Amino acid sequence: xxxxxxxxxxxxxxxxxxxxxxxxxxxxxxxxxxxxxxxxxxxxxxxxxxxxxxxxxxxxxxxxxxxxxxxxxxxxxxxxxxxxxxxxxxxxxxxxxxxxxxxxxxxxxxxxxxxxxxxxxxxxxxxxxxxxxxxxxxxxxxxxxxxxxxxxxxxxxxxxxxxxxxxxxxxxxxxxxxxxxxxxxxxxxxxxxxxxxxxxxxxxxxxxxxxxxxxxxxxxxxxxxxxxxxxxxxxxxxxxxxxxxxxxxxxxxxxxxxxxxxxxxxxxxxxxxxxxxxxxxxxxxxxxxxxxxxxxxxxxxxxxxxxxxxxxxxxxxxxxxxxxxxxxxxxxxxxxxxxxxxxxxxxxxxxxxxxxxxxxxxxxxxxxxxxxxxxxxxxxxxxxxxxxxxxxxxxxxxxxxxxxxxxxxxxxxxxxxxxxxxxxxxxxxxxxxxxxxxxxxxxxxxxxxxxxxxxxxxxxxxxxxxxxxxxxxxxxxxxxxxxxxxxxxxxxxxxxxxxxxxxxxxxxxxxxxxxxxxxxxxxxxxxxxxxxxxxxxxxxxxxxxx
Numbered sequence: 001x002x003x004x005x006x007x008x009x010x011x012x013x014x015x016x017x018x019x020x021x022x023x024x025x026x027x028x029x030x031x032x033x034x035x036x037x038x039x040x041x042x043x044x045x046x047x048x049x050x051x052x053x054x055x056x057x058x059x060x061x062x063x064x065x066x067x068x069x070x071x072x073x074x075x076x077x078x079x080x081x082x083x084x085x086x087x088x089x090x091x092x093x094x095x096x097x098x099x100x101x102x103x104x105x106x107x108x109x110x111x112x113x114x115x116x117x118x119x120x121x122x123x124x125x126x127x128x129x130x131x132x133x134x135x136x137x138x139x140x141x142x143x144x145x146x147x148x149x150x151x152x153x154x155x156x157x158x159x160x161x162x163x164x165x166x167x168x169x170x171x172x173x174x175x176x177x178x179x180x181x182x183x184x185x186x187x188x189x190x191x192x193x194x195x196x197x198x199x200x201x202x203x204x205x206x207x208x209x210x211x212x213x214x215x216x217x218x219x220x221x222x223x224x225x226x227x228x229x230x231x232x233x234x235x236x237x238x239x240x241x242x243x244x245x246x247x248x249x250x251x252x253x254x255x256x257x258x259x260x261x262x263x264x265x266x267x268x269x270x271x272x273x274x275x276x277x278x279x280x281x282x283x284x285x286x287x288x289x290x291x292x293x294x295x296x297x298x299x300x301x302x303x304x305x306x307x308x309x310x311x312x313x314x315x316x317x318x319x320x321x322x323x324x325x326x327x328x329x330x331x332x333x334x335x336x337x338x339x340x341x342x343x344x345x346x347x348x349x350x351x352x353x354x355x356x357x358x359x360x361x362x363x364x365x366x367x368x369x370x371x372x373x374x375x376x377x378x379x380x381x382x383x384x385x386x387x388x389x390x391x392x393x394x395x396x397x398x399x400x401x402x403x404x405x406x407x408x409x410x411x412x413x414x415x416x417x418x419x420x421x422x423x424x425x426x427x428x429x430x431x432x433x434x435x436x437x438x439x440x441x442x443x444x445x446x447x448x449x450x451x452x453x454x455x456x457x458x459x460x461x462x463x464x465x466x467x468x469x470x471x472x473x474x475x476x477x478x479x480x481x482x483x484x485x486x487x488x489x490x491x492x493x494x495x496x497x498x499x500x501x502x503x504x505x506x507x508x509x510x511x512x513x514x515x516x517x518x519x520x521x522x523x524x525x526x527x528x529x530x531x532x533x534x535x536x537x538x539x540x541x542x543x544x545x546x
Contacts, residue, residue: 006225007218010190012053013083014071015061019186019214020178021050027173028054029070032061038171040143040152042128044159045175048215051155054175055124056082059090062151063118078118089118096127101134108142111150121150128154129161136163143169177212180204180306186214187221196225200308201234201246208287208306209241242277246311249288253318256330256358264355268348278347282338282354289334293327295319325439326361333357421453422489430488434481441481444473449500458485458493461500470497516540 012018015025024043031037043051060072060082072079081087091110093103107123115121125131131139143152143166154170156162178186184200184207191198198221206224210217220241224232227240238245248267255263271281287306292315294304300316307315319327337354341347419427435442447470450461462470482495517540520526530536 005219006190006194006222007215010193010218012050012057013060013074015054015057016071018050018054018057020182021054021175024050024054024173024175028058032070037062037151039146039150040154040166040170042159042162042167042170042172043153043155043175044157044172046177046211046213047157048210048213049175049177050214051175052124052126055122055153055155056090058151058153059087059120059122059124062120062122063087063089063115081117087118089115089121090124091122092124092126094127095125096130099130099132099135101132101138104131104135104138108138111142111147115149119149123150123152125152125154127156129156129158133163136166140165140169178214179212179303180207181303183207183210183212183214183217184308187217190218191221194225195230197231198224199232199234199237200310202232202237204306204308204311205234205237205241205243209243242280244271244276244281244284246288248281249285250314250318252285252355253288253292256355256361257321259359261356261359264359265352268352268355272348278351279338279341282334282341282351286331286334286338289327289330291315292319292322293324293331296322296324296327323439329361330358333361418450420451422451422458426489427451430485433484433488437480437484438477440473441477441484444470444481453489453493456491456493457496458489459496459498461498464499467499513540516542 015029018025041055043055045051057072060074060079061067061070063078063082064072065076065078066073074080074083078087082090085092091107093107111121111123125139140163146152152170154162154166159167159172159174184203187203187206188198191203202224206217206220209220220237224237224240228236235245237243248271251267252264255267268278271278291305291307294302295312295315296319298304300312300319305312305315322330333354337351337357340350340354344350431442431445434445445460447462447466448460449463450459452459452461478495478497482493485495486493517537520540521537526537
């Protein structure tokens with residue numbers, strides 16, 4: 001018998017064998033059990049995630065002579081013919097090369113006749129989005145009035161390009177990309193069956209390279225077996241795929257942390273000397289920073305991290321040395337760099353510029369911190385003060401007699417702004433909890449001019465000059481703020497952000513350009529900004545001037 005590649009040899013033959021598409025298999029098995037099958041299905045999703053395989057399993061289940069509930073037996077003549085691809089009642093058409101109206105007319109004639117050997121005639125249109133508009137209209141007529149005992153399955157990677165009229169007459173199943181652990185688990189199982197020893201690091205490299213496609217990862221495994229034989233190491237897998245070593249990514253993060261432009265430039269030189277693909281390096285760096293960000297936010301044990309277990313302690317240590325804001329900034333810079341390396345000439349230059357931006361990114365303090373520092377009220381000192389205030393609050397499980405004394409209500413009220421319906425200590429406790437969760441939210445609540453609690457609604461008032469900051473806060477951060485406030489107050493609250501128009505400052509009388517410029521030049525904040533960042537004042541205008 002001719003050699004069969006791994007992807008075909010281990011293609012799932014039952015619904016139970018499918019990896020990671022339980023939402024599809026459960027619906028189809030229930031439809032089979034209760035005889036509630038639709039006449040047309042759309043299977044959409046990325047390549048190599050099981051669309052065509054699921055269609056064949058469904059065809060076998062419909063025509064199986066010894067079906068066990070919803071699962072095909074795999075042993076009867078019908079199952080064997082469908083698995084071999086020579087069943088007369090299963091018609092597979094590549095719509096990319098048979099996309100015209102004439103082919104669809106021939107198909108319509110074929111499905112008019114009853115099944116020859118099985119119970120159902122199954123038509124599988126692969127890459128169905130490639131049909132011409134005329135062919136789609138011809139197919140639509142058949143879907144509107146389908147022949148008895150005929151099932152249509154339209155497989156596509158671009159469901160949005162299918163005609164709306166076809167989508168409205170079909171049940172749509174979207175096949176999701178497989179998770180990292182699902183792909184590595186499947187690869188490891190197949191490697192054991194093939195008596196191949198594969199390092200966990202090599203499995204991780206192959207799974208990441210497949211980008212959620214099990215078929216692509218299996219093709220990489222096939223290539224690695226041909227190259228390495230019965231044992232595949234992490235280094236060999238990286239060599240085959242041109243993937244940089246993890247130590248190179250560690251060196252990148254250390255150079256960024258040390259703010260060493262010399263080290264990142266030497267790193268790029270080393271990559272070119274080794275013949276590495278710079279775009280592939282960018283993708284690996286993005287993947288590495290994404291893992292660090294997930295480890296920082298969700299913890300090193302999160303299933304969202306695309307890395308084996310032995311790498312996670314190292315990722316955790318690196319993630320703890322950087323803030324969430326820093327890692328987000330790294331991620332954005334690397335995304336821009338990867339695009340420039342891929343699209344622009346001279347990829348080395350763009351990679352070097354991107355890595356230098358990463359080095360300098362750690363030197364950029366948030367503007368809010370700088371302004372607060374110039375005003376003598378840094379966010380750190382505010383956070384320390386808020387923590388001190390919250391530590392004095394009685395714990396819900398601590399008797400009131402043993403609680404530390406609360407700060408003076410008058411002093412806290414002046415620090416927090418006008419308060420109505422809340423205790424001043426509660427406001428300080430909210431600020432402390434918010435500061436521990438997010439710097440962005442901490443800066444937001446510090447800007448509030450009034451706190452008004454009206455039943456289950458907590459209204460935060462802001463000056464009109466702070467409108468931009470309030471509108472820039474993402475919705476999920478506002479939900480986090482609502483959860484924190486509800487927890488501190490002990491009541492499920494709604495958060496309402498309002499502009500405090502009653503407290504807007506009076507209009508500043510118009511001043512001469514010379515007087516205005518003199519005032520700005522003497523402003524201590526402006527002078528300090530010029531000292532830190534250089535430059536000069538080119539022009540000075542009133543706020544309301546064009």
